[in-house]
Amino acid sequence: MKKIYYLGTCSTCIRIIKELGISEQNFEMQDIKTQPMSEAHLDEMKSLSGSFESLFSRRAMKYKSMGLAGKNLSEGDYKQLILEEYTFLKRPVFIINDQIFIGNSKKTVEEVAQALT
Template identity: 75%
Template sequence: MRKIYYLATCSTCIRIIKELGITDSNFDMQDIKTQPITSDHLDEMKGLSGSYESLFSRRAMKYKSMGLASQQLSEQDYKRLIVEEYTFLKRPVFIVDNEIFVGNAKKIVDAVGQAIG
């Protein structure tokens, strides 16, 4: 399976998708704003990444506005927040076969490029 969870309005996501040559024909593409993440999708991602926290973005504007930085969040809190608010998913998320790549760091993008060969 080859899938990407991304945000169509995110210039970084779009740049990475173009850079890697990803299209609808070689990846199942899910814009998380128009096709919300389900609990099942998130469980699948967690199974590959090891935790919901690893999928959670602390850069989301709502992270500070909701006062989450001062709270002790559990794995279930991370899951609930990501399902309720798409901006909390660290993106893009690539699933290539049984590997997951989360985020936009150069080393992550390079690893995706190698995985899709």
């Protein structure tokens, strides 16, 4: 299976998708704003990544506005926050067979490119 969770309005996500030559012909693509993730999707990502925290973006604007920086969040909290607010998912998330790649760091993008070859 090849799937990507991304945000269609995120210029970084779009740039990475273009750089990697990803299209709907070779990947299942899910824009998390227009096609919200289900709990099953999130649970699948967690089983591959090891934790909900690894999927959680502390860069989301709501992270600071909701005062989450000073709180000690549990795995359940991370899961609930991601399900309630799509911007809390660290993006993009690539699932290639049984591997998961989370985020937009240069290293992650290079790892995705390697996995696609």
